[in-house]
Amino acid sequence: MSGDTVTVRPGDTAYSLARAYGLTVDALLALNGLSSPDLRAGQVLRVRDVPPYVAQRGDTLYSLARRFGVSVDSLLALNGLPRDTRLEVGQVLRIPAPGPGAPAPLPVQAQAVPVPPVATTEPLPTPAPAPVVPSAPLTGDWREAALAMLGVPYAYGGSGPGGLDCSGFVVQVFAPLGVQLPRRSADQAQSGAPVALTELQPGDLVFFDTSGRGEVTHVGIYLGDDEFVNANSYKGQVAVDRLMSDPYWAPRLLGARRILPPSTTYAAGH
Structure with missing residues (x-):
């Protein structure tokens, strides 16, 4: 078996394999076109990205999905793109694995473009960073601050305009409002x-x-x-996702905490 794939052995889990190969469970599922982390012994999984594809003149999401034997939705999801995306010449795209029963990909010459690795855990606590300067001025509205950061790249340990992780994003939204939070999500869950x-x-x-x-x-x-907004490692950027109605997020939801006074919460939410 090549270094790009692994055969599932008895006792292997999506989490253990993702950790062994420096991936998140989300990334492992996306690489293999899987919607569930349930694995079976003997299953062959891709554990390395294929070389990304650089869009050429005339390429469309539909034509690329057909060429690589994947769905348009999986192509959008892996690259964090909205449904109305129009490809530009030179745009770099990560290619997901074909789903079960998909036709074999058509031959294509993919260009090798470096892709940063995906982190598996959050960093240890660090001193609170300076707030991110959003594209629109702050007016004391947490919602405005959060949505101004949509599209900021996801970065492991990131806490600035060049990249944010999930807990770093939350810190940056509330710090300008005088709400000081711990750096790690596990600690924020105690606030x-x-x-x-x-x-x-x-x-x-x-x-x-x-x-x-x-x-x-x-x-x-x-x-x-x-809906909730978060620094999403799967999409590679700050994005808005569904909560209770999403098949991925809903079963993983552990709880919630209120860190703002009621007046601030209601005022920003309506």
Whole structure:
């Protein structure tokens, strides 16, 4: 077996294999076109990215999906692109694995372009960084601060305009408002007051277990209407995701905390 693939052995899990090869579980699933982390012995998994593809004149998302034997949705998801994306010449795209039963990819000459590795855990606590300067001026509105950072790249340990991880993003949103939070999501889960998931309000922090170990490993900010904003390593950027209705996030949701006074929460959420 090549160094780009691994055969699942009895006892292997998506988490153990992702950790062994320096991936997140999300990245491992995306590389293999899988919607569930459930594995079976003998299954062959890709554990290395194929060389990214550089868009050429005339390429479309549909034509590339057909060429590589993948769905347009998986191509959009792996690259963190909106559905109305129009490709530009020279745009670099990561290519997901074909799903089960997909036709074999058509021959293509892919260009080798370096892709940064995906981190598997958050960094150890560091001193609170200076706030990110968003594209729009702050007016004391946490929502404005958060949405101004949409599209900022995900970066392991990142805490500045060049890149953010999930907990670093939360720190940057609330620091200009005078709300000081710990650096790690597990520690942020001890801040403020606990909130029942049935009583979520915009501005509440929502916490997830993405490792399957029953502990907090990811955090986002609830926006209302079943949406939250977070620094998403799968999409590679700060993005808005569904909460209760999303098949990935809903079963991994551990709880929520309220860190803003009610007046601030309501004012920013409506």
